[in-house]
Amino acid sequence: MDLAFTPEEQAFRDEIRAWVRANLPAEISHKVHNALRLTRDDMQRWAKILGKKGWLGYGWPKQFGGPGWNAVQKHLFEEECALAGAPRIVPFGPVMVAPVIMAFGNKEQHERFLPGIASGEVWWSQGYSEPGSGSDLASLKTRAERKGDKYIVNGQKTWTTLGQYGDWMFNLVRTSTEGKPQTGISFLLLDMKSKGVSVRPIKLLDGECEVNEVFFDNVEVPAENLIGEENKGWTYAKHLLSHERTNIADVNRAKRELERLKRIAKTEGVWDDVRFRDQIALLEVDVVALEMLVLRVLSAEKSGKNSLDIAGLLKIRGSEIQQRYSELMMLAAGPYSLPFIEEAMEAGWQGDFPGGVTANAPLASTYFNMRKTTIYGGSNEVQRNIVAQTVLG
Amino acid sequence: MDLAFTPEEQAFRDEIRAWVRANLPAEISHKVHNALRLTRDDMQRWAKILGKKGWLGYGWPKQFGGPGWNAVQKHLFEEECALAGAPRIVPFGPVMVAPVIMAFGNKEQHERFLPGIASGEVWWSQGYSEPGSGSDLASLKTRAERKGDKYIVNGQKTWTTLGQYGDWMFNLVRTSTEGKPQTGISFLLLDMKSKGVSVRPIKLLDGECEVNEVFFDNVEVPAENLIGEENKGWTYAKHLLSHERTNIADVNRAKRELERLKRIAKTEGVWDDVRFRDQIALLEVDVVALEMLVLRVLSAEKSGKNSLDIAGLLKIRGSEIQQRYSELMMLAAGPYSLPFIEEAMEAGWQGDFPGGVTANAPLASTYFNMRKTTIYGGSNEVQRNIVAQTVLG
Amino acid sequence: MDFDFSDDQVALRDAVQKWVEKGYGFERRRTIVEAGGFDRAVYTELAELGLAGLYVDEAHGGLGMGPVEAMVVMEELGRGIVLEPLAQTLIASGVIGAYGADDVKAAWLPRIASGEALVVLALQERGARYRLDRVAATASQAGGAWTVSGEKHLVAAADRADAFLVPAVANGQPALFLVEASAKGVTTTGHLTQDGSRAGNLSMDKAPAVLVCADGQAALEHAVDIGIAATCAEGVGAMEQTLALTVDYMNTRKQFGVAIATFQALRHRVADMKMQLELARSMSYYASLKLNAPAAERRAAMARAKVQLGNAMRFIGQQSVQLHGGIGVTDEYIGSHYFKKLTQLEMSFGDTLHHLGEVSSRMQDTAGVFA
């Protein structure tokens, strides 16, 4: 047992750190460190920089052009990116669909789709949730009917994160209504520029359009875009979800944001208020405990011993912590988190924010936005069901 | 709308206060104020004093010899008793079985049982729960078979509070196994000195024997001890439970104990610790809010308007608050709550308690004991089911 | 001890409720937010209902009502998440009525009651946070006339108001002044706030002012306490509607073939929301019923109430969003606007931690509602 990273791991970290600090554009990290609005260009610019280095698919095995890092290395990479203020990698391409394509796609699909994902050129979106199918995902209704060498897709997806920027979309579609709901689902890749696809951004409570509805009206999809076998899509989707992902805890971001919270508390004069500071202290304990939990999972993955089936715990705790730091930031600024000035969330805004600290502008919006974290990716209620199942049977 | 009690209510309170202060034995109130061990004699002594005044059945209507007080008057009586450090009235006779006897018993039963309850001479116990029937009370199995003019009772009750002192016991017994479980239950009064009754005290985690198992081995009970009709006992029991009882919130005791907590915090040197004091302040808010909730219920009962169906809320919140003040008292004394010296919980103990403050002796025991409050009387989980039912349907 | 509403109070509630239901639908509200968060026409409608004069005595053209009536009204405005700041009018009329000289009353109360003049409290200064004893604005007197200089933020409807109640230090002591929007040296700006309402900065450079009360600390505390009681009531209305929306949704939304209202874990959450709502309502009553108590008792009561309300608003707001799932975080769904309103109310007139500190520092040996 050892808490310290090995010299090799430390050297790896140093290498990543040096490269990230040298290559991450300052104007982007400035936005991330201050929770300012990121554009599509910001996100894709960073993705392409990573892609060029071969690190956008940082979790990919070498055979598909990835760096072949182990769990600890992946974590260190994520941590260095987060602490440096890099935008989160939009996961739908490199993290979510790519492993499915690798595992269940054919060679043509590998060659056709993986390069665009690895380079950051092609923006992928996720088509899972539907208006009637949230926690009960298997009840999805979007139909794909096979007509010759095509599928004709009709239906609707929703909560499609950043779908307004998407080039391609991976979808769970219903290809059969026989048997259990899970058995009639297929995994289909779809060009979002196809005729019949329309995207409607959904404005969220913070005023931003982070998610979308995507409508399919007789969209023709070549049958070659089907991954694996028809009606086996649920298995592939589960494979994707079951992949132990310590990153869902987002502890590296939590560390960065805890440091930001402390800066805000100092600026706002509550750092020396025992009552407020205790709240930060409690959060600090929570973050350290979460990080230790993540490290335990990483260690188990690395050694293959003591495998820990606690992805649900990571999701629950990670999301609660994200909500808490955003709440405390807002409460730290107090009245000065209340002005809602949309322009003030743009980098370089030269206006006069009430009280003079423009850094307070996004705090309430972030708090509002973070409510999503206990809902998406399998709501925390669903996660608790899963955890309880492992404990109680 | 008015927060103040009316002059008449105030005068009533003054009268009660003067009488209670004049008649409550000081050695008993000393024990109550310091959470020392109460004997059967202590409890019955106070009951008889009340009984002589006609106030043991303080909720009884005049026709049965009670004072005929309204909801507010009953509350004021309870409050004055609590604040003066009177022992809680053991409810099984005057508060629980008496109203059932009044409502569903016949004239002979009234004359036979009510005087002994009103005077405090006869100690009653409750026979509801069984080992297999807790939250699911209707599944009870204790059988009463009619044989001529007698019932033969066999089975077992448990969690019978203070049953070791009981003279009589009211029981829910199964007289039929037909139909729904609820429909085969009868309400039977049983002399605990009958042959075949045995009582086994259950030692609880605090070392005290507050509850008992009661076994029935072919106990003969005269049929005249049946209340109302055979197989209608569930209705009578529900009548008893549905009686809106603000007293289940126990807010008057909470007020007394909050004051005690403040005294303990001062003695133990944590009153001036912001961190600890905030915990007391939060509890103070909780207690005031609970008291306001109780007063709202009383007002609604008094006027007959705006009836509030929130007994479940009172039970939940009241029990949580009881647990919290006992927890904070223990934490206030910290290390000095840890000695477990059973004799130190006797009034007048002259031993040397570690640290010199004998008042710390019962704190942990009370904390342990209070865990029962969220379990008994319909667990808080059952109460939440009930509340949810009223809100969600 | 009596918590029944009088017939008049019930009639008042019905009138406001009817106006909200008919006159203040979600679409009208959205239009107002898009236009900047304040609509004078709406404010005029409130005044026409008599609400702007609720605290103004009849001699000055008002209804001469008290805190319970104010509570009834604010609950309904909260239920409708009405943007226009009636709480500010309660503060201004209450404070001028209680502390103003006769000429100040005569000049302002009738105009406030009629809705002609919107007067708001300009309280917030940078560095004060929620503390009322930190006032940087200054007042000075020359030839019998006062002028005030200073900068206030988060002033409700700052650039749409007609006058401001302004705490400023005069002769080393805080005093309370009335400064007209049209006065020389006054500039205002405006912006939306998180709940969709309007606020702004008030900047005063030797602006002519009328003295309302030389003992400004007492008047300011009273002003804030009127605001706290109003906020508590507004919160209760907003929470009640939030819970109602949640219950409706849970009984409608199906997952796994059944309404999500059937899941026990969610049911218990709803029971906890109901608990918080009823505790909050109880403490809102308490706040309003203590609003005319002596200052020390009044202040202690407001702090207690605001702690309970703050916790309740946060819990109910957050849980409502959670129980709705995705739809709960969308702008198009009205529930998210209740959540934002509840969030902002928690930070109005002192947040939960601030008032916990007030409760803590004011604790006595005694306990309970009457202690």
Next chain:
Amino acid sequence: MDFDFSDDQVALRDAVQKWVEKGYGFERRRTIVEAGGFDRAVYTELAELGLAGLYVDEAHGGLGMGPVEAMVVMEELGRGIVLEPLAQTLIASGVIGAYGADDVKAAWLPRIASGEALVVLALQERGARYRLDRVAATASQAGGAWTVSGEKHLVAAADRADAFLVPAVANGQPALFLVEASAKGVTTTGHLTQDGSRAGNLSMDKAPAVLVCADGQAALEHAVDIGIAATCAEGVGAMEQTLALTVDYMNTRKQFGVAIATFQALRHRVADMKMQLELARSMSYYASLKLNAPAAERRAAMARAKVQLGNAMRFIGQQSVQLHGGIGVTDEYIGSHYFKKLTQLEMSFGDTLHHLGEVSSRMQDTAGVFA
């Protein structure tokens, strides 16, 4: 970064686990409680397993092991809610080993390792609460010999121990002394504590003493930190067993015709217990892995760990009782004894609020495990 246990550590765990299962059943434990909460024979058995010498170097007859091994052992003792205070032995051997002069080591470490001498920390003074910088006991030197006077409470197994590690003020500074139970001027008393173990008062009236460390503050902090790490591990074992008992009960107990493990609200409670357990285990690892870090880093880590453990122990203990219902509060059911153990552990070596204060006062700009 590696959290796998070595084969030796696994073997150590198995040995202790086996001893607990075979040698320390509920009935034996009950007998010990009834006899006063401490059984020297049990302590001897622990010593025979080598555990009393875990921190003693091999030169002095011990195993020369480190904090991870101590953690492994304490987890198992916690799982068995063993009453005999091995944590005290870890403290005494750790502190004497780190700070004692060679002759003190030679005199005591072999006897500690063999189990012949039980040495415990006599820390608690009235008025100190959990603060380590409040020491009232005094030491004075005459003719090269030290004597100590003072009164200590809640000393583990006070009247069964052979010697005490005693903080006392010497020359205006706290120093750490060793006082033998048999020394002149020493009197002890004994009583049960809430978890069934034994403690007592230690009274010293010019009792002859041996100086262990003149910089008593540093040694005392180190002693307490060894105790905190041990307590965390003990808590993890006790919580794990508490959860296991609860899960068994829920899958057995039927109400309304089904096992109560089927009720979603209760299932979610169990998920929250599992969460607390895994967070606590993580922080127990953290505490043990930081136990040999420089003092400032070590102290900060212990405070963080104890906050997490305190919250977890309280939550899991309380929820376990609640999920058991009536049986959970009975003396005859083993679960209630776990609850009492968890309660007492929270108040050992500083409770949650105390350590929250420590975390708060030690916070840096940085965040995380390595900050």
